[in-house]
Amino acid sequence: MLPQDVTHKPGQSAIFLVYALNRPDETAPIKAILAELPALTRSLRGRFPGQEVSCVAGIGATAWDCLFPGWKKPKELSPFVEIRGEKHVAPSTPGDLFFHIRASKMGLAYEVSGLIAETLGDSVYAIDEVQGFRYLDGRAIIGFVDGTENPELLEDALKFAAIGDEEPDFRGGSYAFVQKYLHDMSAWRALSTEEQEKAVGRRKYDDRELPEGVKPENAHNAVTNITGPDGEELKIVRANMAFANASKGEHGTYFIGYASTFATTRKMLENMFIGDPPGNTDRLLDFSVAHTGTLFFVPSQELLAALAEGD
Numbered sequence: 001m002l003p004q005d006v007t008h009k010p011g012q013s014a015i016f017l018v019y020a021l022n023r024p025d026e027t028a029p030i031k032a033i034l035a036e037l038p039a040l041t042r043s044l045r046g047r048f049p050g051q052e053v054s055c056v057a058g059i060g061a062t063a064w065d066c067l068f069p070g071w072k073k074p075k076e077l078s079p080f081v082e083i084r085g086e087k088h089v090a091p092s093t094p095g096d097l098f099f100h101i102r103a104s105k106m107g108l109a110y111e112v113s114g115l116i117a118e119t120l121g122d123s124v125y126a127i128d129e130v131q132g133f134r135y136l137d138g139r140a141i142i143g144f145v146d147g148t149e150n151p152e153l154l155e156d157a158l159k160f161a162a163i164g165d166e167e168p169d170f171r172g173g174s175y176a177f178v179q180k181y182l183h184d185m186s187a188w189r190a191l192s193t194e195e196q197e198k199a200v201g202r203r204k205y206d207d208r209e210l211p212e213g214v215k216p217e218n219a220h221n222a223v224t225n226i227t228g229p230d231g232e233e234l235k236i237v238r239a240n241m242a243f244a245n246a247s248k249g250e251h252g253t254y255f256i257g258y259a260s261t262f263a264t265t266r267k268m269l270e271n272m273f274i275g276d277p278p279g280n281t282d283r284l285l286d287f288s289v290a291h292t293g294t295l296f297f298v299p300s301q302e303l304l305a306a307l308a309e310g311d
């Protein structure tokens with residue numbers, strides 16, 4: 001089973017689209033776009049070689065039941081349950097359909113989003129659209145390089161992002177979790193570089209990891225560094241993008257994490273928002289507010305085609 005493009009790099013430009021179904025019984029336009037998507041992106045890749053056009057499609061828990069009655073459901077696909085810590089909240093927000101469009105030029109990403117919107121028509125309404133950009137040398141909008149500790153080898157990325165034998169009916173699928181964060185840049189900029197580095201756990205200029213003893217326990221890369229029962233490191237594949245509207249004072253990170261099991265992403269979130277031990281919350285959250293939080297299932301390419309065909 002071939003996964004969708006869940007292991008691709010974040011890219012230069014991205015559009016994140018979250019839709020809700022307007023009428024649960026009107027599924028034809030949705031199935032039509034899910035069926036056509038591979039051909040649409042293939043055509044654009046052929047016409048614009050080297051521009052890295054791709055589009056991942058995901059389905060939310062409620063929509064799964066409406067769109068594919070009679071099909072089994074991925075075992076961890078249910079609406080995201082908000083995480084409420086003493087100080088920070090990771091809210092749960094609705095979403096039925098999700099598209100993660102990537103291309104080296106925003107115009108090409110727009111082309112895909114426009115074709116999707118044209119086909120979906122009024123069978124859906126948009127909940128959220130974020131246009132993200134690669135910031136400088138791959139930095140989050142807060143000025144730190146983002147993505148360094150992602151699994152590097154394709155083999156590792158696939159292991160962490162795509163389902164294997166643990167859920168045989170959904171092999172090649174992936175759990176995509178998205179969150180739209182806005183940052184308080186005035187407060188963030190008021191910190192010294194050393195204080196910012198302690199919040200992230202890496203040096204700002206050259207991206208070197210802070211050594212043990214210097215890196216605080218509430219650094220972002222300390223709380224999100226988690227291990228499994230045998231002490232092995234558990235990872236997800238992140239493809240975050242920066243977004244901004246500087247004149248309005250809006251500076252954000254669109255977080256997206258692909259995982260073979262949502263439990264890994266959820267544990268990272270719990271560590272950030274509640275803390276392990278409780279209270280050791282992520283220092284980044286003192287400058288970042290999560291405004292959305294939605295879980296989608298990204299079927300393998302073969303399953304997506306079968307679901308769209310309805311067989």
Ligand code: HEM
Nearest residue numbers: 140144145146147148149181221224225253255268269288
């Ligand atoms: C406020 C939004 C966020 C920003 C600006 C952000 C930014 C960063 C940066 C700059 C790094 C260090 C470089 C790297 O290894 O990528 C990092 C690491 C990481 N982040 Fe985030 N991140 C955000 C949210 C999240 C969320 C919600 C999760 C998980 C659910 C997460 C998971 C991770 C992981 C697993 C690492 C690597 C940790 C390690 O070194 O082992 N991040 N992030």
